Amino acid sequence: MMDTKCCAACGQKFEPNPHSPRQAYCSSPPCQRTRKRRWHKEKLLHDPDYVDNQARAQQAWCSRHADYWGNYRGEHPDYVEQNREKQHDRNAKNRGKVIAKMDASNNPNDSLGLHSGLYQISPVRGSVIAKMDLWIVEIRVLSHFPMPDQ
Ligand SMILES: [Zn+2]
Numbered sequence: 332m333m334d335t336k337c338c339a340a341c342g343q344k345f346e347p348n349p350h351s352p353r354q355a356y357c358s359s360p361p362c363q364r365t366r367k368r369r370w371h372k373e374k375l376l377h378d379p380d381y382v383d384n385q386a387r388a389q390q391a392w393c394s395r396h397a398d399y400w401g402n403y404r405g406e407h408p409d410y411v412e413q414n415r416e417k418q419h420d421r422n423a424k425n426r427g428k429v430i431a432k433m434d435a436s437n438n439p440n441d442s443l444g445l446h447s448g449l450y451q452i453s454p455v456r457g458s459v460i461a462k463m464d465l466w467i468v469e470i471r472v473l474s475h476f477p478m479p480d481q
Contacts, residue, residue: 340365447471 335344338357345357356366374381449469 338362 334347336347336355337343338345338359339355340362341357341359343357343359347354356362375385447470449467
């Protein structure tokens, strides 16, 4: 008769694998994920080499990513220039106005068009969006005139 153990994640009784009698988690996928997560956390706390490796991996990933964007911008100067102009336009338009912040929950598939619905707005003071004041407003689109450059 095998000794049954109590899983450290779900608390269910389970029979440890005879090859790993110290097994503390049952074999269900969520409990195995919990085991790995805890193992990872434990490693981060107590294993400086592991932490170092993780940091390096993260950094390597980031610099690869940065390279990607750096190259993209380098190879698409139009994109950069266009973007800068658009941002400049937007800044000019937004000064002293309110911006409707698209709530993703309204239009999960279309973040480009303004649709009737509830929006969260916050005032722009100078070029800084005020973080304090937020209103939920209802916007009803009565007519729509596309901008020439869109
Ligand atoms: Zn379990």
